[in-house]
Amino acid sequence: MEFDPFLLSRIQFAANISFHILFPTITIALGWVLVFFKWRYARTGDATWMDAYFFWVKIFALSFALGVVSGITMSFQFGTNWPGFMETVGNIAGPLLAYEVLTAFFLEAVFLGIMLFGFRRVSNRVHTAATVLVAFGTTMSAFWILVLNSWMHTPAGHEVRDGIVHAVDWWAIIFNPSMPYRLAHMLIASGLTVAFLIAGVSAFRLLMGDRGEPVRKMLRTGVVMGAALIPVQILVGDLHGLNTLEHQPAKVAAMEGNWETRGNVPLILFAIPDEEARTNHFELGIPGGASLILKHSFDGVVPGLNDFVAEDGTVLHPPVAPVFWGFRVMVGTGMAMLVLSWTAAWFLWKRRAHFAEPLPKPLLYMLVPMAFSGWVATLAGWYVTEIGRQPWLVTGVLTTKDALGPVAGGMVASTLFVYLAAYVLLLAAYCGVIIRLAVKGAKGDGGGAAPRPAATPAFIAAE
Amino acid sequence: MAELVWQHLPLIFAGLMGLSILVYVILDGFDLGVGILFAGATPTEKDRMIGSIGPFWDANETWLVLAIGILLVAFPVAHGQILTALYLPVAVMLIALIMRGVAFEFRAKAGTAQKPMWNLIFFAGSALTALSQGFMLGAYVLGLRSDLWATLFSLAVGFALLATYAAIGGAWLIYKAEGELQKKAVRWTAGASIAMAAGMAMVSIATPLASPRIFDKWFSVPEIIALAPLPIAAGLLFVFLFWQLAHLPDRNDRFSLVPFVVISAILTLGFFGLAYSFYPYIVPDRMTIDAAASARESLAIILAGVCIVLPVIVGYSVFAYRVFGGKATDLRYD
Numbered sequence: 001m002e003f004d005p006f007l008l009s010r011i012q013f014a015a016n017i018s019f020h021i022l023f024p025t026i027t028i029a030l031g032w033v034l035v036f037f038k039w040r041y042a043r044t045g046d047a048t049w050m051d052a053y054f055f056w057v058k059i060f061a062l063s064f065a066l067g068v069v070s071g072i073t074m075s076f077q078f079g080t081n082w083p084g085f086m087e088t089v090g091n092i093a094g095p096l097l098a099y100e101v102l103t104a105f106f107l108e109a110v111f112l113g114i115m116l117f118g119f120r121r122v123s124n125r126v127h128t129a130a131t132v133l134v135a136f137g138t139t140m141s142a143f144w145i146l147v148l149n150s151w152m153h154t155p156a157g158h159e160v161r162d163g164i165v166h167a168v169d170w171w172a173i174i175f176n177p178s179m180p181y182r183l184a185h186m187l188i189a190s191g192l193t194v195a196f197l198i199a200g201v202s203a204f205r206l207l208m209g210d211r212g213e214p215v216r217k218m219l220r221t222g223v224v225m226g227a228a229l230i231p232v233q234i235l236v237g238d239l240h241g242l243n244t245l246e247h248q249p250a251k252v253a254a255m256e257g258n259w260e261t262r263g264n265v266p267l268i269l270f271a272i273p274d275e276e277a278r279t280n281h282f283e284l285g286i287p288g289g290a291s292l293i294l295k296h297s298f299d300g301v302v303p304g305l306n307d308f309v310a311e312d313g314t315v316l317h318p319p320v321a322p323v324f325w326g327f328r329v330m331v332g333t334g335m336a337m338l339v340l341s342w343t344a345a346w347f348l349w350k351r352r353a354h355f356a357e358p359l360p361k362p363l364l365y366m367l368v369p370m371a372f373s374g375w376v377a378t379l380a381g382w383y384v385t386e387i388g389r390q391p392w393l394v395t396g397v398l399t400t401k402d403a404l405g406p407v408a409g410g411m412v413a414s415t416l417f418v419y420l421a422a423y424v425l426l427l428a429a430y431c432g433v434i435i436r437l438a439v440k441g442a443k444g445d446g447g448g449a450a451p452r453p454a455a456t457p458a459f460i461a462a463e
Numbered sequence: 464m465a466e467l468v469w470q471h472l473p474l475i476f477a478g479l480m481g482l483s484i485l486v487y488v489i490l491d492g493f494d495l496g497v498g499i500l501f502a503g504a505t506p507t508e509k510d511r512m513i514g515s516i517g518p519f520w521d522a523n524e525t526w527l528v529l530a531i532g533i534l535l536v537a538f539p540v541a542h543g544q545i546l547t548a549l550y551l552p553v554a555v556m557l558i559a560l561i562m563r564g565v566a567f568e569f570r571a572k573a574g575t576a577q578k579p580m581w582n583l584i585f586f587a588g589s590a591l592t593a594l595s596q597g598f599m600l601g602a603y604v605l606g607l608r609s610d611l612w613a614t615l616f617s618l619a620v621g622f623a624l625l626a627t628y629a630a631i632g633g634a635w636l637i638y639k640a641e642g643e644l645q646k647k648a649v650r651w652t653a654g655a656s657i658a659m660a661a662g663m664a665m666v667s668i669a670t671p672l673a674s675p676r677i678f679d680k681w682f683s684v685p686e687i688i689a690l691a692p693l694p695i696a697a698g699l700l701f702v703f704l705f706w707q708l709a710h711l712p713d714r715n716d717r718f719s720l721v722p723f724v725v726i727s728a729i730l731t732l733g734f735f736g737l738a739y740s741f742y743p744y745i746v747p748d749r750m751t752i753d754a755a756a757s758a759r760e761s762l763a764i765i766l767a768g769v770c771i772v773l774p775v776i777v778g779y780s781v782f783a784y785r786v787f788g789g790k791a792t793d794l795r796y797d
Contacts, residue, residue, distance in 0.1 A: 054797050061796075062568045068521055069564035073557045075531050080550050083543025086535055091761040094536025098765045101525070101532045102772040109525045110776070110783045113518030117794050121786050166758055405547045415554040422558055426565055433572045
């Protein structure tokens with residue numbers, strides 16, 4: 001059997017980074033939510049805020065551990081599978097990654113210990129400071145990584161000498177054209193992921209019969225956060241799209257499924273893009289929609305994929321179907337978030353004073369599966385932007401193919417298999433623990449390490 | 464001064480990378496070692512052992528990220544050459560690190576029925592991490608060869624590093640534990656230290672035999688006189704270690720940190736021995752530090768950050784170790 005090391009290395013990198021991004025997406029925003037819980041407690045003296053804190057800090061700790069260990073994998077993957085990346089753009093990527101380790105990794109890792117286990121060992125003020133520093137560290141980490149990722153999409157501030165990229169203007173490198181949009185888009189995505197995770201887990205606890213004050217506070221936090229962030233995200237996402245249109249038109253053409261450069265391009269709701277025939281099948285769209293969104297007029301000219309095919313037939317645009325569908329999954333999830341969070345917020349407002357049930361049951365049932373909707377939207381969005389950059393690894397500078405290392409395909413296949421197996425196991429265990437903590441929380445024992453009643457029979461038998 | 468720094472930027476970064484590796488081996492070494500010693504502990508002891516490393520392990524592992532990060536950013540070509548040559552042991556180590564890191568969390572949160580499984584994964588992950596790191600060290604010492612003898616030697620170094628981590632993990636437990644567990648830790652440390660000494664002797668013999676260049680570097684006058692204190696000091700420290708272990712635990716627990724300090728000192732000596740042997744190469748006998756280095760402009764930017772941030776990192780790391788000073792207790796969030 002013949003293994004293609006290029007394809008396998010790409011799948012392996014995609015698998016590793018997809019698994020990794022799930023957890024920072026949670027910890028970036030959850031860190032700040034924990035700070036918020038502590039702040040509310042300090043302001044009101046209401047101990048139920050600390051109940052909320054202690055429930056979510058466990059999920060934070062678990063997510064953080066998974067983020068750390070899966071992140072270590074990333075720093076090795078560059079060397080094991082993609083040595084051409086650092087050899088070519090190491091002068092740019094190196095300092096950015098170094099600053100991430102120096103300003104973010106150590107900060108969050110060291111203060112995490114105090115945040116998690118130091119509550120009784122330091123003053124409340126120091127504990128809050130540790131929590132803020134951990135949250136700040138995760139955000140800084142996101143900042144540096146998104147700077148580097150944005151630079152790979154829209155490189156600036158560099159020059160190429162003898163095939164090697166050299167830094168010329170660090171200000172231009174850091175604040176490259178797509179960085180502000182991408183950073184804002186990702187940070188809000190993290191906020192939305194956490195908002196719906198909190199709302200979903202709280203809804204689950206309410207459905208389990210939990211009517212305690214902590215779960216109401218959590219539900220309110222999640223719903224309000226989601227309802228407030230989603231319109232901002234739609235606006236930022238739109239601005240990011242316009243920025244992409246300017247710098248990476250081929251990506252936008254693939255997102256829209258638009259083959260010919262023309263005006264009056266429809267907003268396609270459904271289609272099956274066919275790269276062989278270079279057309280869409282079963283297309284269903286709103287006339288002029290894409291032109292209106294991208295150019296703010298119905299006859300605005302939108303670039304088409306056929307512009308990105310060289311004279312000799314070489315395709316210079318990304319694979320269309322995954323970008324096209326990834327975009328629709330992301331936007332569709334966002335729309336569901338908008339409708340659900342606003343409906344829930346409206347009910348919470350209406351029932352704020354007198355109802356035993358903060359939300360109607362059907363709405364709770366709908367919020368539970370939304371607990372992981374942020375993951376779906378975030379992954380879909382990353383697939384759009386990363387697959388949308390292909391065939392480039394660094395736009396216009398380095399193709400993905402040129403970065404590949406010499407490791408044989410069979411070797412990559414075997415490690416890929418082990419990674420995938422581990423990831424499936426860990427994802428199942430992670431979701432299992434969240435459900436278990438939610439059940440324990442709903443039963444009112446705080447989800448701590450208290451001995452379970454199941455241990456009693458053995459104890460009696462021993463007597 | 465600025466001129467001097469500019470000229471020696473690659474060397475400075477090689478030094479920083481070496482320092483991170485050394486700090487990593489000592490710090491993550493002890494928490495990996497505690498995981499390896501899980502094999503001989505009762506369930507209650509396991510909880511206490513986890514308590515002794517829980518607040519630290521994450522920060523300890525960050526030194527590995529820093530070390531590999533410096534290799535990546537300062538010597539990108541060497542990073543590619545070394546990691547593609549060590550593809551399999553690196554992959555094994557990463558999987559092991561993942562499984563062990565999450566086992567920390569899952570063993571406490573996933574319910575009592577699953578706890579033995581996660582304990583086992585924690586042990587296996589810690590042991591495999593040590594084995595694969597030792598394997599990489601062995602392969603590196605032999606110049607990244609991959610024939611049968613090199614593989615066998617690398618495996619032997621893997622077990623030697625496993626013993627080394629167990630020794631320093633045991634020493635950490637002597638410091639952090641009380642009562643029966645502390646007594647057990649003394650026995651563990653003594654046993655593992657013997658294997659550690661044998662392993663260091665083995666690497667010391669193999670290194671000059673594998674490379675004529677290193678052989679000349681060791682056994683020529685006057686270098687041999689400058690080098691001789693390293694093995695002599697290491698030998699004396701081992702003797703002192705075993706003498707001290709025979710007198711532990713002591714009544715007032717005044718010397719419980721001594722084995723940890725002594726083993727750290729031995730590791731530091733061993734580290735300088737290796738550094739001396741391989742300098743000026745970063746890929747043994749193939750690529751020098753200077754040839755592998757990134758552009759000096761980029762290195763200078765990183766060095767500025769390192770000079771400002773590293774002292775701060777050391778400062779708050781010391782603070783964190785002080786917060787969790789004294790004997791280990793069971794971990795709790797509230």
